[in-house]
Amino acid sequence: MSDLFDTGAAAPTPPAHRPLADRLRPQTLAEVIGQAQVLGPNGPLGVMLTSGSLSSLVFWGPPGVGKTTIARLLAQETDLHFVQISAIFTGVPDLKKVFEAAKIRRQNGQGTLLFVDEIHRFNKAQQDGFLPHMEDGTILLVGATTENPSFELNAAVLSRAQVLVLERLSLRDLERLTQRAEKELDRALPLTGPAREALQEMADGDGRALLNLIEQIAAWKVDTPLDPDALSTRLMRRAAKYDKSGDEHYNLISALHKSVRGSDPDAALYWFARMLTGGEDPRYLARRITRMAVEDIGLADPQAQAICLQSWQTYERLGSPEGELALAQALVYLALAPKSNGAYVGYKAAMRLAKQSGSEPPPKHILNAPTSLMKDQGYGAGYAYDHDAEDGFSGQNYFPDSMDRPELYQPVERGFERELKKRLDYFAKLRAQRNG
Incomplete structure (x- = not known):
């Protein structure tokens, strides 16, 4: 009975579990792995810290590369009070409280570094709310975003802050992080060399993801080191970073397009595969591939556009995954085709000229005259029917009378367009003779 009412000292509570990623958080900027382009002696942050002048910042980079850690350590090294908020969970009333607290702190001689995670989630009005507090020195803003700050x-915020690009961690960085984790765990990971490399590739440049995977592996009880196959069986491969409506979408389609323009079929196939594995709609890719044929191959190979349309139609009939092969074949054809943007450049020049020339009418000799009044006005007078002319070419002027004849389409000496250039030069010679 007395045991039920024992008033002796309670057993000590065991310490709460701390994730490996939290235990390995760097305590100084010198301990941060990676980002030497920002933190090095000649990097922007290195120069700011040396000069003792820190400005508001925006960290732009993928997840797990140290944005939060660097912000916290910046506050520590500059004796600023660190406040962290997330734009996802913070509303206007919360922001007002943060600013009021920062004002009081400033009056007491303490500055505030306000770290805003996912800052792009704030709308325009909320972002504008930071401006007066940045300008009067109430806060030093450090924002973090995975999205392109330009968009x-x-x-106004960008004009008052310096954008620093943080890069995904290299395999060398991830190996250093793995060694640091093994030291903290006081044991080596039960992996073969190739499996160790496979693990780091799974992390896809994300240090936090790597530490989470290492923590899982460290808990396994295995008798012999695991090879890559055994590792992949136990671990789900991390999905590659790809946002179909964000920066990765535009970055990868740009890489695909420029690989085709650069006549590199291997690179084109790689970026095509990257987009497909990221979940991109093959119909979007079919449309963009056809655009490449029109914009970058043009009349240097008139078949290119037809091949793209055929591959698109083949995809619609076969569906996924077999239909993607037809699109891949079109990509290879485009990459190896002769290139010309002559028609594209000519079209753009014609659009500019059309806007500049306003409402200039066509010359009267190429206007139809269905009524007697129009005939009296000179419509159609002097029109030369080309089929009746020598060589089937009259050489007449078809531009407005007040306009000097421009040269809009200038074919290149490649592919079929070489033949078109010969024809263009031939007609130019005839035109000069007929009008001489």
Whole structure:
């Protein structure tokens, strides 16, 4: 009975479990792995810290590369009070409280580094709310975003902050992080060399993801080191970073397009596969591939456009995954085809000229005259029917009378367009003779 009412000292509570990623958080900027282009002696942050002048910042980079850690350590090294908020969970009333607290702190001689995670999630009005507090020194703003600040942040905020690009961790960086984790765990991971490399590739440049995977592996009880196959059986491969409506989408389609333009079929196939494995709609790719044929091959190979349309139609009939092969074949054809943007450049020049020339009418000799009044006005007078002319070419002027004849289409000496250039030069010679 007395045991039920024992008033002796309670057993000590065991310490709460701390994830490996939290235990390995760097305590100084010198301990941060990677980002030497920002943190090095000649990097922007290195120069700011040396000069003792830190400005508001926006960290732009993928997840797990140290944005939060660097912000916290910046506050520590500059004796600023660190406040962290997330734009996902913070509303206007919360922001007002943060600013009021920062004002009081400033009056007491303490500055505030306000770290805003996912800052692009704030709307324009919320972003504008930071401006007066940045300008009067109440806060030093450090924002973090995975999205392109040029598109997602107000120009006013960007003009008051320096954008620093943080890069995904290299395999060398991830190996250093793995060694640091093994030291903290006081044991080596039960992996063969190739499996160790496979693990780091699974992390896809994300240090936090790597540490989470290492923590899982460290808990396994295995008798012999695991090879890559055994590792992949136990671990699900991390999905590659790809946002079908964000920066990765535009970055990868740009890489695909430029690989085709650069006549590199291997690179084109690689970026095509990257987009497909990321979940891109093959119909979007079919449309963009056809655009490449029109824009970059043009009349240097008139078959290119037809091949793209045929591959698109083949995809619609076969569906996925077999239909993607037809699109891949079209990509290879485009990459190896002769290139010309002559028609594209000519079209753009014609659009500019059309806007500049306003409402200039066509010359009267090429206007139809269905009424007697129009005939009296000179419509159609002097028109030369080309089929009746020598060589089937009259050489007449078809531009407005007030306009000097421009040269809009200038074919290149490649592929079929070489033949078109010969024809263009031939007609130019005839035109000069007929009008001489």
